[in-house]
Amino acid sequence: MKSLIVFIGIIVVFAITTYIWNVIQRKRGVPEVDPDKYVRPEGCCGAHEVCEHPADELNVEPEYFDDEELDRFERKLSHEYSDDEADEFRDIFYTLLDEEKSLWLRSLRMRHIGLPQQVKQEILNVMKSLPKKHQSA
Numbered sequence: 001m002k003s004l005i006v007f008i009g010i011i012v013v014f015a016i017t018t019y020i021w022n023v024i025q026r027k028r029g030v031p032e033v034d035p036d037k038y039v040r041p042e043g044c045c046g047a048h049e050v051c052e053h054p055a056d057e058l059n060v061e062p063e064y065f066d067d068e069e070l071d072r073f074e075r076k077l078s079h080e081y082s083d084d085e086a087d088e089f090r091d092i093f094y095t096l097l098d099e100e101k102s103l104w105l106r107s108l109r110m111r112h113i114g115l116p117q118q119v120k121q122e123i124l125n126v127m128k129s130l131p132k133k134h135q136s137a
Helices: 002-028 068-073 083-095 098-110 117-129
Strands: none
Touching: 068 083, 083 098, 083 117, 098 117
16 A cells, blocks of 8 residues: 555656646747647668658568578668678668669668668669659659
8 A cells, every 4th residue: 555655656756857848848938849740860862762761661561572591681771881781781772673672672671671871872863863653662
């Protein structure tokens, strides 16, 4: 019984502290964050074929483009690639047909393989230059 009273007391203290904090923030003029507004994450390159993760991909197996060797880069951060590793991505990208490029990017995303920082802008520029029918998967 005593532990229940202590637990409820902690919850009440937390609630009061949160309320006071919010009142102080409003008085200071700190704007409230609108969760409905989309804010591009810091460092996002704008290549939404690369960055965003649509829900329809959750139950689909990724398609491979004779690039199974890239699976070793799963969950590697884009700034951690060497120039030689970035060249592997570049070589594969330029061997693909235009209509396969966005599908390949989607496949990488589904496999949790990020593009190397060295090739992101280059690939984004190529994707922007493709006809609309080849830009999205």
